[in-house]
Structure formats: structure tokens, C-alpha cells
Amino acid sequence: MKDKVLDALKQVFYPGKTHSVVNEGIIEDVEIQGSKVVVKIKTAEKNQGVTDMLKRSIPAALKRLEGIEDVELEIEKVVEEKEKVSNIRYIIATTSGKGGVGKSTVSVNLAVSLAKLGFKTGLLDADIYGPNIPTMMGIDGVPVQIDREHKDKILPTEKYGVKIISIGNMIPKDAAVIWRGSLIHSAIKQFMEDVSWGDLDFLVVDLPPGTGDAQLTLAQEAKVSGGIIVITPQHVAMSDAMKANDFFNKLKIPVLGVIENMSYFICPHCGKRSDIFSHGGGKKFAAESSLPFLGEIPIDLEIREGGDTGKPIVTSNPDSPVSKAFEDAARNIVEKVKLLNS
Ligand SMILES: Nc1ncnc2c1ncn2[C@@H]1O[C@H](COP(=O)(O)OP(=O)(O)O)[C@@H](O)[C@H]1O
Ligand SMILES: [Mg+2]
Incomplete structure (x- = not known):
């Protein structure tokens, strides 16, 4: 009986196609229960009209078979991801x-540290004004590869265990400075969607310095889950840090904390540490702004x-000691990110 039902189904056209419902691959199972047949259908069809037609054509075809009086359709809709x-x-x-x-120096060394800690890590050079990550990662001039499995996508270049993409390589040199915010916005959006990052635990994004429109759109498009403020200990840098903090707040991006770079100097000859600039400004700023250091x-x-x-x-x-300092910062970041997103 089941064979007869299947044969009959092979005669039922799939609406709008030149082949049967069996060829369309929607028939999951056929169950005979006495004079009743239950047809299980699994479909991703979005057009309700097509489904309605199937609800009429399949029972009509099967009821013509001898011994079949009742037809029940069990339709399971699958959402095509x-x-x-x-x-x-x-x-x-x-x-x-x-x-x-x-x-950029901090971004690069943090990304490599994260990879060394065992995290799948990517690095996006989004600094359209000074894209120097390729130089710092030693991939300058390496041509961008196309993802063969997904022909419209770009494959990041891998180095030191980190997947790297630089926006600077994608846009004409000197163009960035004159780009309008909206143009940057759409370019970045497309860019973010067109890279095959694969599975990543962390994507480190090196944003352009400053807190203008371009920076805003970039941070928005990247859907940042945590921001890091890099400062130097000189006094002048403090007001800049505040601006950076306001910038993240404006975007409702949680600030993971502050990193003080060029903080102190260790003499390579005697190992003595000296604070060239008044070291500790970063810590002070972090405390005053209630941010983690x-x-x-x-x-x-x-x-x-x-x-x-x-x-x-x-x-x-x-x-x-320098590498240890970067690694410590990376560990702190991991801890803060997990805390903020748990
Ligand atoms: N901690 C550091 N010690 C020594 N040189 C540094 C340090 N951090 C950055 N630099 C150097 O300072 C210059 C500017 O750094 P960069 O990362 O390009 O800054 P930014 O991305 O903020 O413009 C580079 O030549 C870099 O190698
Ligand atoms: Mg830079």
C-alpha cells in the first residue's frame, strides 16, 4: 500500500514546478493506518498559497486510490537559516x-596575546586614517584572498594565530580623510558582512583615534561589545581619555577599562625602572571615572x-616583562568582557 501511495505522490506536481512533490523532497514519511494515510511533509516553503494547494492536491490524489478513505497531512515548516x-x-x-x-601597537599585541591564551582571535584594522596593522603584523602587501566556499566573501589573512583584515587595504589611499560619515557607514557595514571570520572568540577592532562621526559610525557598525581606552600618562592625554570615555558612553558601549601605554621605562642595561612621564595617570583617570584599570x-x-x-x-x-604586561592586560580584558556579558 505504501508503495502505491508513493507512486501516486509521484504524480502530484509541486505547485509552480515541473516535478513532483516527491522530487521536491518534501515528503518525509508515509504511514498507513487502515484506510487512513498520514503524509508527513517537511517544507521551507514561504508561500502560503503553495502550501494551501498541496493541502488540496495531495489528499485528492490519494483518495483516488482503492482502500484509502482518509488522508491526513502533517506539515512541518522549517525555517531556512x-x-x-x-x-x-x-x-x-x-x-x-x-x-x-x-x-595600534596595543591592539596588535593584545590580539596576539589572546590567541596565545587559546582564544580564536581576529583583528580588524578599522583605522581608516592610519591603517598600519598590516605593517605591525608583517602582512603588508599580502593580497586579500577570496573565500572559495563563499565566493562573495573575503578571507582574512592569518598570522601569529590571528585572522587579520585591514580596511585601509580596501579603500583608496587618501580617500578616507575626505569621506563623508554616511559613505564610511555603508562601506563599513558592507565590509563587516563580507568577511569570512569563521568562529571567533574575540575580534579586536582598532578604531581610528578621535571621537568624530567616522569613529561613531565605525563603532556602531562593528556592534562592539566592549571598549578599551588607550592613553599615555602625560597630562594632556587625560582630557582625551575623557572624550574617549564619553564616546563609548554615547554609543552605549560598555567600557572594559583603561590601558596606560608608554607608562614607564625599564633600563635595558641596569633593569632599573624610571617613570619618564608622571606614571600612574591612567590609574588615576580610571579611578576617577569609575573604570577598571x-x-x-x-x-x-x-x-x-x-x-x-x-x-x-x-x-x-x-x-x-613587556610581553607579560600585555598578557596580563589580555587576561584582565577576558575577565571584564565575560563579567559584562554574562
Ligand atoms: N610602549 C611602547 N614603547 C615604545 N614604542 C611604542 C610603544 N607603543 C607604541 N610605540 C611606538 O609609537 C608609535 C605610535 O604607535 P601606534 O601604535 O602607531 O599609535 P596609534 O595607533 O595610537 O597612532 C609607533 O612607532 C610605535 O611603535
Ligand atoms: Mg594606529
């Missing part, structure tokens, strides 16, 4: 009130050299 090529747990963004405080990074020749040669210090000299 759009394939997601990026699955990012936490997006964290670094910003600073102004350029030159070491925001995430760590302090010394000023160190090797950090600069690592940036210039594309070998971040946390990989080239992982046991140095």
Missing part, C-alpha cells in the same frame, strides 16, 4: 582621544622595533 560565515562572540574595540598613543605597558625599544618589522614583541620575545 541563512548560512552564517562569521560567528563572533565578543567584539572589543580600542580607541584613544588622539593618535600616536600606541593604540586593565594594565600598564612600559615604553620599550623592542616594542617599536617589533611594530616596524612586523614581529609583535609578544611573539618575538614572549618571556620579556
